[in-house]
Amino acid sequence: xxxxxxFTSYYGRPVVKPSPWEADIPAYFFLGGLAGASxxxxxxxxxxxxxxxxxxxRLGALAAISASYVALIHDLGRPERFMNMLxxxxxTSPMSVGTWILTAYSPLAGAAAxxxxxxxxxxxxxxxxxxxxxVSGPAGVGAAVLGAGVASYTAVLLSDxxxxxxxxxxxxxxxxxxxxxxxAAGGLGMIGAPADQAGPARRLAAxxxxxxxxxxxRMEASMGITAEPLHAGRAGRLLRASKALTGAGAIGAVVxxxxxxxxxxxxxxxxxxxxxATRFGIFEAGQESARDPRYTVVPQRQRLEGGGARVGxx
Amino acid sequence: MSVRASGGLxxxxxxxxxxxxxxxxxxxxxxxxxxxxxxxKACEVACKEWNRIPEDGLAMLGTSYDNTGGLGASTWRHVAxxxxxxxxxxxxxxxxxxxxxxxxxxxxxxxxxxxxADFRWLMSSDVCKHCTHAACLDVCPTGALMRTxxxxxxxxxxxxxxxxxxVPACPFGVIERREGDRTVHNAGVAQxxxxxxxxxxxxxxxxxxxxCPTESIQFGDLEELRERARERVGTLxxxxxxxxRLYLDDQKxxxxxxxxxxxxxxxxxxxxxxxxxVVSTRELPxxxxxAAVAGLGLLAGAAAxxxxxxx
Ligand code: SF4
Numbered sequence: 001x002x003x004x005x006x007f008t009s010y011y012g013r014p015v016v017k018p019s020p021w022e023a024d025i026p027a028y029f030f031l032g033g034l035a036g037a038s039x040x041x042x043x044x045x046x047x048x049x050x051x052x053x054x055x056x057x058r059l060g061a062l063a064a065i066s067a068s069y070v071a072l073i074h075d076l077g078r079p080e081r082f083m084n085m086l087x088x089x090x091x092t093s094p095m096s097v098g099t100w101i102l103t104a105y106s107p108l109a110g111a112a113a114x115x116x117x118x119x120x121x122x123x124x125x126x127x128x129x130x131x132x133x134x135v136s137g138p139a140g141v142g143a144a145v146l147g148a149g150v151a152s153y154t155a156v157l158l159s160d161x162x163x164x165x166x167x168x169x170x171x172x173x174x175x176x177x178x179x180x181x182x183x184a185a186g187g188l189g190m191i192g193a194p195a196d197q198a199g200p201a202r203r204l205a206a207x208x209x210x211x212x213x214x215x216x217x218r219m220e221a222s223m224g225i226t227a228e229p230l231h232a233g234r235a236g237r238l239l240r241a242s243k244a245l246t247g248a249g250a251i252g253a254v255v256x257x258x259x260x261x262x263x264x265x266x267x268x269x270x271x272x273x274x275x276x277a278t279r280f281g282i283f284e285a286g287q288e289s290a291r292d293p294r295y296t297v298v299p300q301r302q303r304l305e306g307g308g309a310r311v312g313x314x
Numbered sequence: 315m316s317v318r319a320s321g322g323l324x325x326x327x328x329x330x331x332x333x334x335x336x337x338x339x340x341x342x343x344x345x346x347x348x349x350x351x352x353x354x355k356a357c358e359v360a361c362k363e364w365n366r367i368p369e370d371g372l373a374m375l376g377t378s379y380d381n382t383g384g385l386g387a388s389t390w391r392h393v394a395x396x397x398x399x400x401x402x403x404x405x406x407x408x409x410x411x412x413x414x415x416x417x418x419x420x421x422x423x424x425x426x427x428x429x430x431a432d433f434r435w436l437m438s439s440d441v442c443k444h445c446t447h448a449a450c451l452d453v454c455p456t457g458a459l460m461r462t463x464x465x466x467x468x469x470x471x472x473x474x475x476x477x478x479x480x481v482p483a484c485p486f487g488v489i490e491r492r493e494g495d496r497t498v499h500n501a502g503v504a505q506x507x508x509x510x511x512x513x514x515x516x517x518x519x520x521x522x523x524x525x526c527p528t529e530s531i532q533f534g535d536l537e538e539l540r541e542r543a544r545e546r547v548g549t550l551x552x553x554x555x556x557x558x559r560l561y562l563d564d565q566k567x568x569x570x571x572x573x574x575x576x577x578x579x580x581x582x583x584x585x586x587x588x589x590x591x592v593v594s595t596r597e598l599p600x601x602x603x604x605a606a607v608a609g610l611g612l613l614a615g616a617a618a619x620x621x622x623x624x625x
Contacts, residue, residue: 010394010586011377013384019482020491040616048620077476077491077502084456084475091602092323092595095455095479144616148609155608156601160453160594161482167594170601174608182612186619200619207615290482297583300590314600 007301009293016162018290024075026283028068029154030276032102033181034188035064036147037204039109041189043144044200046137053201055116056192057185061143062113065106065150094157101149108143112136151181158286164296165289168226169282171314172219176282179215180275182208183246187271190257190264198264202253205271209250212278213243224302226295229285238281245274323598324447327565329573333461341465342514343536344523344574345543346439348585349550349558350530353437357391357522357531358382364510364521365390368498384586385440387490390507391522394585396436438578438585439522439531442467442488442507443562446570447593450480450489450506458504465536465573466509476502485569485591509573536573547577555579561587568592 009015019025042057044050073079086103090096115136118129155177159170166173186205190198216239220227229235249270256263289295325332330341361367370388375381378395385392448467451459458474461467469489480489481504494501510520514533518524523533532539543560550558561582562572568591582589 008581008583010384010396010584011375013586015487015583015586015588016485017386017481017487017490020478037612037616040613041619044616044620075478077478077504078474081456081473081475084458084473085477087473088455088457090452090455090457092452092598093455093479094598095453095477099455145613148613151612152605152609156598156605157479159601160598161479162449162485162487162591162594163482166482170597171604174601174605175611178608178612182615200616203619204616207619211611211615286482293583293586296588300588301583304590314597 007294007297009297012293014291015293015296016164016290018287019161019163020077021075021283023280024071026279027276028071028075029177029279029283030184031064031068031071032154033151033177033275033279034184034272035061035068035109036105036149036151037178037181037185037208038064038188039105039112039140039143039147041185041201041204042112043140045193045197046140048200050193050197050200053189053193053197055119056189058109058113058116058140060185060188060192061109061147065102065109068102069106094153094160098150098153098157101146101153105143105146105150108139108146112140112143115139148178152178158282161286162296163286163290164226164299165223165229166282166286168223168299169219171222172215173282175215176212176219176278179208179210179212180246180278183212183250183271184208184275186253187249187268187275190253190268190271195258195261195264199258201268202257202264205268206250206254209246209271209274212246216243216278225298226289229288229292229295230281233284233288235281235285235288238277238284242274242277242281245270245277247274249274323452323595324570324593327446327570328465329446329448329461329570330463330465335461335463338463338465340535340537341573342509342534343444343465343539343572344441344509344520345532345534345539345577346441346574347530347532347543347546347577348436348438349546349555349577349579350528351393351437351439352528352530353379353393353395353435354527355382355393356525356527357439358389358393360521360525361391361507362388364513365508366499367505368492368494385442385486385488385490385506387492387505390441390505392440394436394438394440396438396580396584397433398436398580399433401432401434436579436584438576439526440585440587441522441574442509443486443569443575444507444509444573445593446565446573447595448569449483449485449593449595450504452593452595452598453479453483455479462511464509464511464514466511467573468508468511469504469506471500471503471505474503476504478504480504483594485588485593540575543575543577550577562591568596 038057038061045054155173158166189201252267330338489506523531562575565571
């Protein structure tokens with residue numbers, strides 16, 4: 001056993017401040033990932049002629065991205081000033097970059113979903129939606145491409161801070177988040193589309209789950225003592241639940257998902273819940289790491305004394 | 315650390331020029347010499363009064379004479395008190411007019427048998443560092459945090475939308491979103507030291523430095539303050555105070571040096587300061603590259619999910 005490093009602090013008070021963010025922010029990370037990867041499923045379903053999967057993914061993407069705006073605005077100290085986000089575009093601010101990605105993504109995802117809704121109109125009104133349906137293909141492809149940004153930039157947003165367990169996760173967190181997004185979107189596709197159309201959803205879910213679990217392992221191994229909060233308390237419970245749900249959902253999807261609709265729906269729900277638990281768990285772990293001066297002081301001391309494992313490396 | 319060596323997103327070491335000011339005046343800053351601090355908290359009070367900072371709790375922390383705890387939305391100067399089982403030394407005063415036990419003059423217990431106190435007080439007035447590479451400013455998505463022509467970092471309170479990103483970004487835990495309902499001045503907005511932008515713009519001294527009775531807090535042109543600090547640390551070392559050191563005076567450190575820097579008598583973490591702070595922007599280019607690979611991987615994975623089989 002490695003002895004706990006001794007360190008000095010000012011009466012045990014934190015050195016850095018935890019973010020003032022609440023559940024809105026991890027919920028937004030989950031919803032953004034779900035939306036981004038769903039747009040990819042939707043585009044693929046459109047090209048390969050899977051109307052039911054396309055409908056689920058397009059409507060799911062719009063619902064998720066709309067809910068994320070609610071969360072993003074609700075989290076502000078001055079919600080009425082949300083539009084100030086669009087005053088500037090700053091590559092040094094992942095939140096600024098993300099806002100602009102969302103600003104480009106949302107209308108495209110919205111157009112694709114609106115076109116989908118017109119297919120549900122009564123027969124004699126179908127003509128109304130024709131122009132919208134004509135552009136929905138290219139719009140959907142655009143949403144799929146930008147969806148990659150929506151699903152992965154949020155990891156940079158967390159890592160570009162002095163919060164120890166977020167910053168030290170920076171090498172693997174984008175992969176964890178992107179893969180978790182794939183698992184969630186795959187799960188939603190399995191819930192909404194019949195088994196004979198949901199093959200790509202099952203494969204995306206299983207692949208996402210596998211990559212997520214592997215990258216998270218690697219992340220924990222590379223974080224030094226700042227990995228501790230990932231295993232403790234609420235964060236630990238959430239991340240254990242995430243692994244169980246994601247693993248079970250993926251195995252179910254591969255083994256039985258193609259045969260039983262009931263199993264497919266249950267697996268899809270487990271994958272969605274697992275993805276949400278990943279975001280909440282990592283969020284919570286970071287908040288805890290900021291509250292304990294150990295996670296700020298010890299890695300910096302090790303760096304100064306040259307004992308750190310990754311001196312001078314990303 | 316040059317812009318290039320850092321990977322491209324850090325500004326130059328002259329931050330005002332980097333922010334686009336033409337021919338900026340000399341950079342202003344604070345040199346806080348903690349060897350002269352007597353823990354009177356005049357700076358805390360003067361800062362609160364001048365900047366109309368609301369009351370933020372009257373708690374007893376029960377650890378020392380410090381009931382403020384740390385910097386925050388409504389505390390822009392904070393005096394730390396550390397009681398140590400280490401011998402006190404007679405420190406030279408700043409102006410060379412003789413010796414005084416400046417480290418806790420009033421409160422050290424002199425043991426005549428040994429000729430020295432058997433414990434010492436460390437007192438230090440903390441403040442926003444007005445970093446050369448300021449994480450709070452870098453991550454701000456609205457441009458509410460800005461670099462002034464004097465090289466300082468201030469929040470434009472009418473622009474800030476309270477996103478809160480600067481709070482976890484600051485490596486020192488300085489900036490904070492002010493809580494409270496709409497009756498509280500600037501509630502919901504990020505708040506921190508402005509280096510009294512309103513006062514120094516009029517040629518005045520910041521409220522804390524003005525109120526400090528021992529010149530522990532010194533305000534002026536940063537270049538000159540750095541020189542003065544090097545001299546002071548030399549004087550202290552020569553007088554046998556071997557643990558005297560400067561903190562954030564070095565432009566090669568992880569934040570490009572502080573506009574506010576310190577003379578400390580112990581390791582930074584003893585005062586609640588990070589020993590090796592680094593602005594996260596330094597690694598941001600690599601983080602963007604990693605996210606791009608992950609995002610493209612996700613796209614490729616989604617495409618692969620449709621390849622081959624028809625169901
Ligand atoms: S100390 Fe913190 S709040 Fe002050 S300029 Fe540096 S990053 Fe910003």
